[in-house]
Amino acid sequence: MRIPRSRSSLRATGLAAAAALVVGGTLSGCGSSGPGGSGDGEISVWVYQDPSTKVQRQVVERFNKTSKIKVKLTQVPGDGYSDKLRTSMGTPNAPDVFFNWGGGSISEFVKKDMLLDLGPAMKKDPSLKKGFIPSILDAGGINGKHYGIPMRGMQPVILFYNKDVFEKAGAQPPKSWNDIIKLIGTFKGKGVTPxxxxxxxxxxxxxxxxxxxDRYGGAGVFKKIQSEGKDAWGDPAVLKTARTIKDLVGRGAFGKNYKSVNYTADGASTYFAKGKAAMHLMGSWEYANQKTNQPAFAKSGLGWTTFPSVPGGTGDPKNVVGNPTNYWSISGKLKGKKQQAAIDFVKFAAKQDYAKALIANGDVPTTSDASSLLNGHENPTYAKFQYDMVRDAPDFTLSWDQALPAKYTPPLHTNVQKLFNGQLSPTAFVDAMKGM
Amino acid sequence: MADAVPRHSKSVGRPSVAWALPGALFFVFFAVAPMILVVALAFTDWDGIGTPQWTGLSNWTRLWDDPDTHQAIRLSLVLTVLTWLVQTPLALLLGVWAAGHQRNRAVLSAIFFLPLLGSSVALALVWKSLLDPNFGLIADIGPALGFEDGDLLGSSTGAFGAVLFVTAWQFIPLHTLIYQGGARAVPRSLYDAAAIDGAGTVRQFFSITLPQLRNTIVTSSVIMVVGALTFFDTVLILTKGGPGTDTTIMPYLMYKNGFQAFDLGYASAVATILVVVATTVSLLLVRLTGFTAMRSTREGM
Known part of the structure; x- marks a missing residue:
């Protein structure tokens, strides 16, 4: 998919987004000309357009029924969202409220003081802060300040396994690193890619x-990289990780042709669903993905568990990585009544109606009181597993390629790929990361 | 009469400059002006928001020391040379063959031209699924090609070969078309004369067709070389510049820096190099082959 900065979370729905792009022409404000700034009685809101957008469309309708200042929603077709947002920020066409991925996707705007610090608003109305799972809210902030209100489902990375393959091998899902190493041997013996x-x-x-x-050194390692810069890649946890990857590759944990396998064209997911591989470390969207492409497998064959701890690791095994969620951020240019209207609008995301709409859409909401609502999810066990895993996580680390400023994404990807391919040794990997 | 002649010749001669104006304006607005801006941006640091910061030569010193750039320049040059070596003989032979007026040739050439009609992106996506190591065609034929387990895109030479092959497959039809046109323009009388002198098909090809196609070869080569230097879509979809950076050619490097890293200043420096290299190479090609002299291929006829 041609998604320069789109988030992995949304790549899974890339095709749907492409379809939406075709349909999108008929919806308002989807042209490339830009919707322009907002008028006096309205605020402009931008959202990434994909099949989940309908939840935001509904909330805008509800908001506009009661508010004097109306929201004008612009749905930007997925592929172009990041580029379009970036080029419009700092021009009069910039949106007043916009969808983002937190972290690196807004860090440049924060640096240039373009966003509203939501701290004061949260102090005034505690429900805005208490309404959400703390680790999720924090992941959308920068340097301890909050700039985003969670507005979509959570997308933690989960260790999925193929129940049929496990059953045939008489194996149990891994609980420790030792299990992982043993399972690699078991499945290789059966001719299945672990x-x-x-x-x-x-x-x-x-x-x-x-x-x-995270398991070797805890969430602090990456936090330090974010705050202190490149030299923090020198943390021993990074080198240990690189060595472990090399060890896994050497053991044949990923099979022989993983270098050519793709995710975006459903290569990996199909391989996994067909029982050629036993496990798949992937974002929670894998469930929706399998449901679309291999419905029978998603229904009965797909199992899930957490990522185990590693020997000698100091990280909390309850920690989670992935994409906490997407956020609404508010432009710092908004003042007075319009600012208040924007805050009132994002507050809708903390309400139960909104959480219900997300659940109906197949998402797992990030609001702190969503637990009881999850029975309405199409797969309550899966939704509860995800929700509990994230709620109980002391730290939710945002995917690095989203947390770091955009300019680090290409070298980060290249270095990781080279490490997996054996083109970089573990020590060379650490040096390459320091030199980014 | 005396003054009627010049007026007459004027009206049938070259059209006035005004005719070139629309084309020239278009070129200035959409090619020259952006190019000047790119060169200017190459001396700045710009992340796409805010105003570009003048940084002098810092992008250029970085470029000079960047191993990725060195590799990209090398890969681009190798790709260009190999593209020419692979595509020219095949397109030339196919084009000359397709120039014949037999019905089977007309039908088969129509089929050969099909890849030219598809969009590069769609074709690359098709090839990507064919090269999937588990479900694609490569899973079956990979071992025979020396790629155990179908791991073609995971090997440096395999991925590079795939890019080379897919582009050749896609663009040979275009060049075949050019050669077909060139070959059909060769006067019949030359072949008749050669036949009377007892020259066979092979001799005719080397002594008549090839020399007569000289200008066609230059045209096709310039298109091919500039095309290979600026090639992008297939790499983006098929290999994403990988494994590692082993298929990251110059245009892809530019994209990576410009639209993934939003380091638009540095990407502009890469773009500037690309413009300079592509222009120089095509000028050299035209110069060295004497194409500019417009020497006729019909001399002595």
Missing amino acids: FVVAGTDPWTELMWVEYLV
Whole structure:
């Protein structure tokens, strides 16, 4: 998919987004000319257009029924969202409220003081803060300040396994690193690839690196990289992770042709569903993906568990990595009544109606009181597993390629891919990361 | 009469400059002006928002030391040379063959031209599924080609070969078309004379067709070389510049820096190099082959 900065979370729905792009022409404000700034009585809101957009469309309708200042919603077709947002920020056409991925996707705007610090609003109305799972809210902030209100489902990275393959091998899902090593041997003996990984899409390999660094050194390692810069890649946890990856590759954990496997064209997911691979480390959207492409497998064959701890690791095994959610951020240019209207609008995301709409859409909401609503989900066990995993996580680390400024994304992906391919040794990998 | 002649010749001669104006304006607005802007941006640091910061030569010193750039330049040059070596003989032979007026040739050439009609992106997506190591065609024929387990895109030479092959497959039809036109323009009388002198098909090809096609070869080569230097879509979809950076050619490097990293200043520096290299190479090609002299291929006829 041609998605320069789109988030891995949304790549899974790339095709749907492409379809939406075709349909989108008939919807308002989808042209490339830009919707322009907002008039006096309205605020402009931009959202990434994909099949989940209908939840935002509904909330805008509800909001406009009661508010004097109306929201004008612009749905930007997926592929172009990041580029379009970036080029419009700082021009009079910039949106007043916009969808984003937190972290690196807004760090440039924060640096240039373009966003509203939501701290004061949260102090005034505690429900805005208490309404959401803390680790999720924090993941959308920068340097301890909040700039985003969660507005979509959570997307943690989960260790999926193929129940049929496990049953045939008489194996149990892994609970420790020791189990992982044993399972590699078991499945190799059966001619099954232990873990499928899509080597042509390096963000899938990055998930392994993120979890391992977290398990070896805790969430603090990456936080330090974010705050202190390149030298923090020198943390021993990074080198240990690189060595572990090399070890896994050497053991044949990923099979022999992982370097050519893709995720975006459904290569990895199909391979996994067909029982050629036993496990798949992937974002929670894998469920929706399998449901579309291999419905029978999604219904009965798909199992899930958490990423185990590693020997000697100091990280909390309850920590989670992935994409916490998407956020609404508010432009710092909004003042007075319009600012208040924008805050009132994003507040809708904390309400139960909104959480219900998300659940009906197949998402798992990030609001703190959603637990009781999850029975309405199409797969309540899966939804509850996800929700509990995230709620109980002391830290939710945002995918590195989203958390770091955009300019680090290409070298990060390249270095991780080279590590998996054996083109970089573990020590050379650490040096390459320091030199980004 | 005396003054009627010049007026007459004027009206049938070259059209006035005004005729070139629309084309020239278009070129200035959509090619020259952006190029000047790109060169200017190459001396700045710009992330796409805010105003570009003048940084002097810093992009250029970085470019000079960047191993990715060195590799990209090398890969681009190798790709260009190999593209020419692979595509020219095939397109030339096919074009000359297709120039015949037999019905089977007309039908088969129509089929050969099909890849030219598809969009590069769609074709690359088709090839991507064919090269899927588990479900694609490569899973079956990979071992025979020396790619155990169908791991073609995971090997440096395999991925590079795939890019080379897919582009050749896609663009040979275009060049075949050019050669077909060129070959059909060769006067019949030359072949008749050669036949009377007892020259066979092979001798006719080397002594008549090939020399007569000289200008066609230059045209096709310039298109091919500039095309290979600026090639992008197939790499983006098929290999994403990987494994590692082993198929990251110059245009892809530019895209990566410009639209993934939003390091538009540095990407502009890469773009500037690309413009300079592509222009120089095509000028050299035209110069060295004497194409500019417009020497007729019909000399002595």
